[in-house]
Amino acid sequence: MTHPSSSSTRVLAGAAPGQLDPTQPIRLLRSNQSRLFFASFDPRTASSHRDPNLDHDLSKARRVILEANGEKITWRFVPKALLEEGVIDEGEWPRVVDICGLSDDELAEESEVEEMIVDDSAPKRSRSAVPERSKKLEQMRQNREARREKAARRAEKLAQKESPTFEFSFPSTSAATAPTSQILPEAKRKATSLFSPLGRDDTDYIRPNDELYPSHNIYYEHTNTSNSKRARTVSPGAMKRELEAKRGRREWQKHIRREAKIKRRREQWNEQFMREVMAEVPEHGGFTNGELLLVQITSQILTADVRLSDDSESEPPESRDPDESLDERAAREAAIAESRRKLAELEKDKPLWEAEARKRAMWEKAEEEAQRLREAQRRWEEARQAEAVKQARVNAAREREEAARREREQKAQRQREKYQRQQRWSYGPWTTQRALEKYKVMSQSFDTTKFSDEEPLTFDTVPWPVLKHPASLSVEDVDWSAVENFFQGVQPHMKSQDFRDLIEKSHRRFHPDRWRARGLLKTVANEAERGFLDVAANTVAQALTPLWMEVTGRK
Secondary structure, eight states, X not given: OOOOOGGGOOOOOSSOSOSSOTTHHHHHOSSTTOEEEEEEEXXXXXXXXXXXXTTSGGGSOEEEEEEEOSSOEEEEEOOOOOOOTXXXXXXXXXXXXXXXXXXXXXXHHHHHHHHHHHHHSOSSOXXXXXXXXXXXXXXXXXXXXXXXXXXXXXXXXXXXXXXXXOOOOOOOSGXXXXXXXXXXXXXXXXXXXXXXXXXXXXXXXXXXOGGGSSSSOOOOOOOOOSOOSOOOOSOHHHHHHHHHHHHXXXXXXXXXXXXXXHHHHHHHHHHHHHHHHHHXXXXXXXXXXXXXXXXXXXXXXXXXXXXXXXXXXXXXXXXXXXXXXXXXXXXXXXXXXXXXXHHHHHHHTHHHHHHHHHHHHHHHHHHHHHHHHHHHHHXXXXXXXXXXXXXXXXXXXXXHHHHXXXXXXXXXXXXXXXXXXXXXXXXXXXXXXXXXXXHHHHHHHHHHOOOOSSSOOOTTTSOOOOOSOGGGOOGGGOSHHHHHHHHHHHGGGXXXXXXXXXXXXXXXXXXXXXXXXXXXXXXXXXXXXXXHHHHHHHHHHHHHHHHHHHHHTOO
């Protein structure tokens, strides 16, 4: 295949789409007159938070593409690439463009081939899978050669058209200026080749792993030569050994994770086993000497088995010393054998342990029965006390009800007697003899009655010493002269000693101290009634005082 010289090669450069595909501007641009620019955008420029944390994702600038059509500028973010395992970053921006399967980035192509081979290979394959893997590799090589030939033919056709070189220059207008990158008017430049970077070198960018790249400039100018096949930089044997080493490391890491998972399961099983053993041991007696020794030996055997299996599987085969591992295994096996021998000796005392266990079970059963009886006795005592309290409450309520009933009956009886007395003195001729009789009867009832709020003092219940008929008697009729007329009128009808006793009892009955001691006026709710009763009682007491002094000789 013949290739044109480098002088007639068509160089594609700049940010104008549609140089290879005329339909590309329709898909990418919003209008036909738009132009594309590349810039970076710091999302924290207008933020008030100024914590310079470089590890934070928001502290890093975002790459954007600007589209200017003369009137306005629109922009969009460049998506962040998904990094494979072991890849630190995605390189400089803009990066090398792969057109029609042809790329001048040797390192990218090598990593692509390596990634495909690693992904297609499985950790462990049977013999029948080897031919299938060989077929896949052969198919990959054939596809790669076909793409290269197709790209070479297309480059030859494009070179024959002898089209002028496309130039791209950044405008100096303020509308095409990115927010965080300044483009000066004298900053015009020309892309030297299709694969040269369109952006300026970032002086603050530090390559994280320089030894992975053959030089600081990973972009190369593409020149067609007679042989389009790139030179081999790594031998197939070295590449294969590197892939095998990576595969071995992945296998070893998987083995370590699997062994750690198995170890955790063993430890969980041992912990559960010991919890079940300890749960069956009674709390009151604890372990016997034989049981304690049996548990210790069992724990030692389980621990030794776990350690032996862990030590035998936790190290890679190439890192172990054969003699040392044999000695350690022999020592552990000897310790396990000794522990098992002691366990066998303890098995001889199993009948004694069983007898002791039976005694302990009988003791526990008797203790449970005693506890059950004590609990039943306690419940019975509580029920008896509750019943006694309930019965006491019922009796108290019955007594209160009986007392209230008796009080009601007594009150009703007093009301009937009062009514009868009123009826007795309301009819018939009214004489001095009847007035004296009424005074004596009412005085006896007045002295024995306990006046209260339920049975208050009233005007009709007081034995007023007057001669007026009770049907027309009022508080105005109780005065000094009425009291003197009463005792002067009844004196001829009584013996001298009886009259003297009548005067003394009447004087004590109406004495103010006696009324205060009995609290007679406190039972009267009406204040006006309480006032005239107090006045009437004091009037009677003052009228009786001269009579009492006369009959007792205290002048």
